[in-house]
Amino acid sequence: MDKGKKRLAVLVGCNYPNTQHELHGCINDVVAMRGVLVGRFGFDPSQIELLTDAPGSLVLPTGANIKAALNEMVNQAEAGDVLFFHYSGHGTRIPSLKPGHHFRQDEAIVPSDFNLITDVDFRQLVNRLPKGATFTILSDSCHSGGLIDKEKEQIGPSIIKNTTSVSYRVKTIPFQSVLQHLSSLTSINTSDIGTHLLEFFGADASLKFRLPQLESDLLELSKTDEGILLSGCQADETSADMNAIEGGGKAYGAFSNAVHMVLNENSGALSNKKVVVMARKVLEAQGFEQHPCLYCSDGNADATFLLQPEAK
Incomplete structure (x- = not known):
């Protein structure tokens, strides 16, 4: 690894304590990842x-x-x-604002204050990358497939249905619940979620709602795209959160834990594709229904996960 190259990470764990949407393993997921980034990946x-x-x-x-x-x-x-972003927390799906996509839904993560961050926001971040930098997103949340808008699907939905043999909490807040919560904040009577987000969060609201019809170069797929998304499940699936009692130890997110297991059992460099394929096998063996997916360019599918430095 060149000494001049930076390794930067943002790790976000949302447990939503003392709310009806409380999770248990999300903070543990990202704290564990911090240790892996430092110990293995040179951060x-x-x-x-x-x-x-x-x-x-x-x-x-x-x-x-x-x-x-x-x-x-x-x-x-x-x-x-x-660059690396690991998110563990709730996800949701929202009705698409795109013309002609009346039945399509778009993906978003749900921060602690419900100010949704959408697939358009992640697309805009990826498009701002300087050439030669990579941005890997690992999202352990429901409906996380497709979280970078327009990113190429490398490992997509699976028709294989795993047999559920575990009890867990799903990491999703349904659209209607998000809408109900935001309506209570704004007291506006409308089912348009963008209206609530703009009213309450203003300029901090997602680009999807501030620029709803924008189809500019800013949000289009960049030709030299370096976005890499490892999603905990496909877009129509949920991701699992295991509490300490169900998990037999510390609480954890099923996908984050599967990635940690893959990394622990394979000390050498692994491609992004390999990490996702192996995490799928771990989750299947554990009895989870979710299917992790990979979205990135052809070249990045075979590139080493987080460009792991060579052992000295």
Whole structure:
């Protein structure tokens, strides 16, 4: 690894404590990942930003705070840099705003304050990357397939249905529940989620709602695209959160845990494709229904996950 190349990471774990949507393993997921990034992938601890909603947390994982951290990371990026975003928390699906897509739904993650970050926001971040930098997203959330808008599908939906043999909590907040929560904040009587987000969050709302009909170069697929998405499940599936009792130890997200298992059992460099294929096998063996997916360019499918430095 060249000494001049930076390795930057933003890790976000949302457990939504003391709410009806509470999860248990998300903070554990990203704390564990921080250790892996430092110990295996050559990240400097000072270049890793950790955002959680743990009690006493100084910077909460709100929509604005997560986007600020991601924007700062992209702003620092130079050719050759490795950027990484690990999200563990709830996801949701929202009706598409695109003309002619009346039945299509788009993907979003649900920060602690419900200020949704959408596939369009991730597309815009990827498009801002300098040439030669890579941006890997590992999203352990429901409906995470397709979280980078227009990214090429390398490992997509599976028709194989695993037999469910475990009890878990799903990492999704249904659209109607998100809408109901936002309606309680704005007291506006409309089913248009964008209206609520713009009213309550203003300029911090997702680009999808601030620029609903924009089809400019800003949000189009870049020809030299370096976005890499490892999703915990396909777009129409849910991802599992295991609490300590069900998991037999620490609480964890099923996909994050599967990736950790794959990395622990294989010390050498693994391609992005290999990580996803092997994580699928782990989850299948454990009895989970979800199918991790991979979205990236052809070249990045075979590229080494996080461009693992060679052992000295």
